[in-house]
Amino acid sequence: MLTNKVLENLPFSIRRRLEPYIEAVQVMTETSNPKVLRAMAPSGIRGLILQRGKQGVPTKMPSHHETHFDWTYPNDQPEMRELYTRAKEQQWNGEDLPWDIDVDPENPEVPIIPPEFMSYDELRGMGIKLTELEQHRLNASVGAWMLSQFLHGEQGALFAAAQVTEAVQFFDGKLYGSTQVVDEGRHVEVFHRYLDTKLNKLYQINDNLFVIIDALIQDSRWDLKFLGMQIMVEGLALGAFGTLYQMTKEPLLKELLKKVIQDEARHVHYGVIALRDHFQNELSESEQREREDWAFEVALLMRNRFLSYEVYEEWFEHKITRKQWAHMVSHSPGFEIFRQVMFQRLVPNLREIGLLSDRIKPHYERVGLMQYFDGRSADHLSGDELIAELDAA
Amino acid sequence: MEGDRRRPPGKLDAAASLAARALPSFCTPFLDQARLDARMLLDRAGGKTPAPVIERLPSPTPLDEVDPLVLLPRRLADKVRTAHRDIAMLGGRLIFGKTPAPLIERPRPAPGAVVSLARKAPQMARTVKVVDVVRETADAVSIYLTEEDGSPIEFKPGQFLSVDVNVDGHKLRRAYSLANACLPGVPVHITVKRMADGRVSNHLNDTIQAGDTLSVLGPSGNFTVEPRSVNERHFVMLAGGSGITPIMSLLETVLHQEKRSKVTLIYGNRGWDDIIFRERLARLSVELGERLVIDHVLEKPPEAWSGGEGLLSDDVVLERLDALGIEDDGMLRYFVCGPTPMMEAVHEVLKRRGVDAARIAEERFTRPEDRHGGLGSDKIELVVISKSGSEHGVQVAPGQTILEAALAAGLDMPFSCAMGGCGACRVRQRSGDIQVEEPNCLSRSEKERGYILTCVGRPLAQSRIEVEGS
Numbered sequence: 058m059l060t061n062k063v064l065e066n067l068p069f070s071i072r073r074r075l076e077p078y079i080e081a082v083q084v085m086t087e088t089s090n091p092k093v094l095r096a097m098a099p100s101g102i103r104g105l106i107l108q109r110g111k112q113g114v115p116t117k118m119p120s121h122h123e124t125h126f127d128w129t130y131p132n133d134q135p136e137m138r139e140l141y142t143r144a145k146e147q148q149w150n151g152e153d154l155p156w157d158i159d160v161d162p163e164n165p166e167v168p169i170i171p172p173e174f175m176s177y178d179e180l181r182g183m184g185i186k187l188t189e190l191e192q193h194r195l196n197a198s199v200g201a202w203m204l205s206q207f208l209h210g211e212q213g214a215l216f217a218a219a220q221v222t223e224a225v226q227f228f229d230g231k232l233y234g235s236t237q238v239v240d241e242g243r244h245v246e247v248f249h250r251y252l253d254t255k256l257n258k259l260y261q262i263n264d265n266l267f268v269i270i271d272a273l274i275q276d277s278r279w280d281l282k283f284l285g286m287q288i289m290v291e292g293l294a295l296g297a298f299g300t301l302y303q304m305t306k307e308p309l310l311k312e313l314l315k316k317v318i319q320d321e322a323r324h325v326h327y328g329v330i331a332l333r334d335h336f337q338n339e340l341s342e343s344e345q346r347e348r349e350d351w352a353f354e355v356a357l358l359m360r361n362r363f364l365s366y367e368v369y370e371e372w373f374e375h376k377i378t379r380k381q382w383a384h385m386v387s388h389s390p391g392f393e394i395f396r397q398v399m400f401q402r403l404v405p406n407l408r409e410i411g412l413l414s415d416r417i418k419p420h421y422e423r424v425g426l427m428q429y430f431d432g433r434s435a436d437h438l439s440g441d442e443l444i445a446e447l448d449a450a
Numbered sequence: 451m452e453g454d455r456r457r458p459p460g461k462l463d464a465a466a467s468l469a470a471r472a473l474p475s476f477c478t479p480f481l482d483q484a485r486l487d488a489r490m491l492l493d494r495a496g497g498k499t500p501a502p503v504i505e506r507l508p509s510p511t512p513l514d515e516v517d518p519l520v521l522l523p524r525r526l527a528d529k530v531r532t533a534h535r536d537i538a539m540l541g542g543r544l545i546f547g548k549t550p551a552p553l554i555e556r557p558r559p560a561p562g563a564v565v566s567l568a569r570k571a572p573q574m575a576r577t578v579k580v581v582d583v584v585r586e587t588a589d590a591v592s593i594y595l596t597e598e599d600g601s602p603i604e605f606k607p608g609q610f611l612s613v614d615v616n617v618d619g620h621k622l623r624r625a626y627s628l629a630n631a632c633l634p635g636v637p638v639h640i641t642v643k644r645m646a647d648g649r650v651s652n653h654l655n656d657t658i659q660a661g662d663t664l665s666v667l668g669p670s671g672n673f674t675v676e677p678r679s680v681n682e683r684h685f686v687m688l689a690g691g692s693g694i695t696p697i698m699s700l701l702e703t704v705l706h707q708e709k710r711s712k713v714t715l716i717y718g719n720r721g722w723d724d725i726i727f728r729e730r731l732a733r734l735s736v737e738l739g740e741r742l743v744i745d746h747v748l749e750k751p752p753e754a755w756s757g758g759e760g761l762l763s764d765d766v767v768l769e770r771l772d773a774l775g776i777e778d779d780g781m782l783r784y785f786v787c788g789p790t791p792m793m794e795a796v797h798e799v800l801k802r803r804g805v806d807a808a809r810i811a812e813e814r815f816t817r818p819e820d821r822h823g824g825l826g827s828d829k830i831e832l833v834v835i836s837k838s839g840s841e842h843g844v845q846v847a848p849g850q851t852i853l854e855a856a857l858a859a860g861l862d863m864p865f866s867c868a869m870g871g872c873g874a875c876r877v878r879q880r881s882g883d884i885q886v887e888e889p890n891c892l893s894r895s896e897k898e899r900g901y902i903l904t905c906v907g908r909p910l911a912q913s914r915i916e917v918e919g920s
């Protein structure tokens with residue numbers, strides 16, 4: 058790309074300043090669907106250029122959806138009713154986790170993420186040599202970064218779940234939604250408590266995550282909120298939680314994730330059943346195409362850009378370029394696994410709700426995501442099965 | 451907070467502030483004065499005269515704190531603020547190469563601290579039963595108490611109860627000493643003397659009856675002795691008015707338990723009929739002979755009075771000590787309780803006589819309403835409490851004491867009187883800013899070493915304290 062060439066010839070200090078903006082423009086122009094661009098661009102500007110999530114003040118986002126009342130209280134969706142019942146029975150109390158466990162994030166015996174997560178070799182190739190202690194610390198930082206993003210994502214999920222509960226037209230969906238709001242509140246509680254009292258560190262929200270949250274909270278269309286939150290963010294989070302659950306040696310975190318995963322499995326299940334019929338029956342072809350492109354765009358955002366830049370800024374900002382960091386992270390063994398598991402969960406769900414038409418398949422093929430096409434979708438996978446699968450792996 | 455009453459800035463202030471930002475800084479004082487003048491003129495024109503009482507006059511917001519954006523409608527002002535931040539963010543990054551801090555910094559509890567939000571003020575007091583009421587003088591009444599189940603209240607001689615009384619809808623807390631000998635079978639009582647304007651003391655004198663209940667905390671206090679039968683000691687006790695109550699308990703207990711010890715009591719009162727426990731003391735002195743010397747000092751003595759006269763001022767105290775032939779031999783122990791001027795006089799005299807402070811025990815009572823320094827912060831503050839090796843963050847609401855917040859959050863905290871009088875709740879302040887009501891029972895050296903009392907202490911900022919010995 059031309060811009061990349063230009064960039065490479067600039068002095069480091071200038072390059073460092075421009076890189077994020079160039080990247081932002083690249084992200085936003087990745088889509089060829091003008092409707093998607095129009096819907097996402099304002100969020101992109103707020104998140105990537107103005108970095109609204111990092112301005113140090115509470116962010117206020119208007120939302121434009123309609124609240125859907127139904128005074129007849131129909132029994133309209135047995136599958137959702139069933140999920141509602143299950144959700145009520147499976148409520149748990151965040152206080153009951155083994156909080157008395159002492160967590161030392163730098164202890165190599167019980168690492169938050171495994172030591173081979175990052176490729177230190179590649180870092181060394183860039184002239185950065187870390188002592189063993191520094192490696193533990195960097196690892197702990199990446200762990201804290203990841204959990205911080207989970208936490209920020211959960212805050213988004215909390216509000217999105219509330220909005221979706223208002224907007225959805227199925228009454229059983231509303232009842233179910235009320236439990237999801239409680240679930241997300243609890244997730245915020247436990248992730249925050251873990252970060253605050255055990256890791257003692259909280260990273261700012263990643264700009265790309267901010268863009269996604271901003272886009273779906275402000276969008277007026279309920280199915281886009283659904284798609285964004287219940288399928289994309291939750292689906293990817295489910296994958297990420299699962300990977301971390303497998304990788305971590307820290308017992309409290311493992312227990313916490315296990316509980317959260319079981320809730321999230323319900324959430325994605327709900328997303329799939331709510332959207333399946335809607336996408337297949339209610340939408341025009343161009344509307345369907347827009348959803349498809351939107352989902353692909355968000356998938357890319359998560360796949361390519363979710364690269365712990367905040368850790369880079371904390372550790373290496375003046376030593377290596379953003380691009381070098383991005384290359385190192387996206388090729389590090391830990392992130393490779395992450396990506397794999399995340400999409401392993403997401404792609405079958407997209408298929409199930411009909412957003413993997415023959416038109417878009419080649420695009421997923423191009424970015425290497427089609428290999429997950431045949432997996433089980435969330436409506437065929439309960440939380441328990443999921444945990445069992447993770448434990449077995 | 452009283453001194454902080456601010457008049458909210460109006461359009462006029464905003465315009466002045468805007469102008470002050472635009473014009474060179476030497477204009478600022480003129481602009482500031484001009485806006486105050488204009489405000490005054492406008493107020494006057496609108497029929498408002500300046501408030502006559504100084505403290506009630508809200509002070510204008512200082513010009514440099516006035517945000518010119520108040521000129522705009524709120525939504526627009528919000529937009530301008532956001533734009534301002536956006537530009538700062540962009541500019542910071544592009545021009546200065548500044549990335550926003552990757553980590554979120556905020557006031558947080560220490561590692562491992564569990565934050566609990568204090569709910570309502572906890573119930574710390576318990577109920578005791580009034581089993582008898584005996585009038586001691588025209589102005590003093592003894593109230594006999596047992597625990598709610600009828601068992602005797604356990605205490606050490608010289609200790610006091612904190613008594614909560616509701617008067618006209620206000621909960622008031624007072625300290626009253628237990629005045630009886632601390633011996634098995636001796637009924638336990640407090641004695642309450644009417645104070646001029648004393649809301650609680652008058653209320654109790656007027657209304658208390660056998661069969662009532664009282665809400666109390668304690669007993670508490672270190673104004674006490676540990677009697678041992680092998681001891682042979684000489685105590686000098688100085689009491690003024692109702693200050694006799696803890697002294698009575700002390701002298702009866704020691705003289706009974708230590709058969710070879712003696713007590714000299716110097717006891718100041720207004721007149722002959724104001725002497726609380728006059729008969730009881732007289733009987734004791736007959737019974738104990740030389741071991742109890744009582745020296746009454748009366749401000750308004752009856753005719754043909756041969757004892758001490760006047761208020762217990764330093765002259766009078768010195769004169770009485772001499773008259774009684776008390777030479778300090780380096781072994782005497784002093785117990786002093788009474789009104790503040792008397793306490794100060796005694797303190798002064800003993801110091802002059804070279805008595806070292808370790809041999810002087812003093813008890814002073816103040817009414818909580820007479821204390822100062824009580825409000826604390828006007829917002830919720832975090833106090834991190836370390837206790838037995840673990841840390842707990844407690845959110846203290848405005849007005850709440852640290853002790854109240856900590857107990858409400860379920861922490862097991864040491865305390866007894868809950869009114870700054872006993873030192874049981876003493877903890878060490880490690881950081882932050884804590885306001886402690888004065889006067890209180892902490893010594894100067896304790897204060898210098900960083901001790902505070904949680905029961906009358908309120909945070910002014912995020913603070914950290916340590917409960918010692920736990």
Ligand code: FES
Pocket residue numbers: 670864865866867868869870871872873874875876891903904905906
């Ligand atoms: S509890 Fe007695 S001084 Fe605080």
Ligand SMILES: [Fe+2]
Pocket residue numbers: 211214240241244321
């Ligand atoms: Fe969640």
Ligand SMILES: [Fe+2]
Pocket residue numbers: 214241291320321324
């Ligand atoms: Fe969720």
